[in-house]
Amino acid sequence: MNSWLDQLERELDQRLSAFLRSNPLQAQRFQDQHRQDRAVALQRQREQLQQEAEQQRKRLIDVAEEIRSWTKRTKRAKQAGANELSRRAQTHLDGLMAQGRQQWSDLDNLGRRFGEVDAQLKDLADQTASSSSGLEQDWALFEAEQELEQLRHDKGLS
Structure with missing residues (x-):
């Protein structure tokens, strides 16, 4: 069944391509x-x-504010001689710093x-502009050909 759908898709693609080749205005649209x-x-x-x-x-x-707060807490614990508390606070601070670096990296990736x-x-805007200018050129050529044909007709050359 999958091959049947693939075959149908190929057939429809071919028909669309043929239609667009024979109808340049539709292809442009x-x-x-x-x-x-x-x-x-x-x-x-x-x-x-x-x-x-x-x-x-x-x-x-938010992480930067937490880092600031835990930096102060870590210093207070060290100054008070609470070494175990200071060590735990430093470990928490290190985790916050890693989290901040990761968030900074994520923000950079978003950028x-x-x-x-x-x-x-x-690029799309440039393509649209060049397409529009191409259309303008094609239209000017069409009008010139129409005028030339009209002149030939008026002079009895065609």
């Missing part, structure tokens, strides 16, 4: 719609990454992903 859909999806992804980054920044600030999405959005 298809490409434009695909770019628009991709841009919408990338914009959603960009917004989601912004939200994630904001949440990550808040968590990082990289955000940059990649922005680059993809820019």
Whole structure:
């Protein structure tokens, strides 16, 4: 049954390709719609990454405040000679520091992903602009050919 579905999919792909080759305007519309859909999806992804980054920044600030607090506690315990408590506080502080480093790394990764999405959005915008200018050029050529044909007709050359 899987091969039947694969065969049907190939047949439909071939028919669509043939249709688009024989109908360039529809092919252009298809490409434009695909770019628009991709841009919408990338914009959603960009917004989601912004939200994630904001949440990550808040968590990082919370961890930084905890680190500050536990640093003071560790110093107080050392100064008071409570060595066991100081050691446990230092262990907890070390864990918080590791957590902060991990969160910083996660935030950095979000920033990289955000940059990649922005680059993809820019590429799509560039493609759309070049597609539009290509359409403008094609339209100008079409109009020139129409005018030339009209001149030939008026002069009795065709």
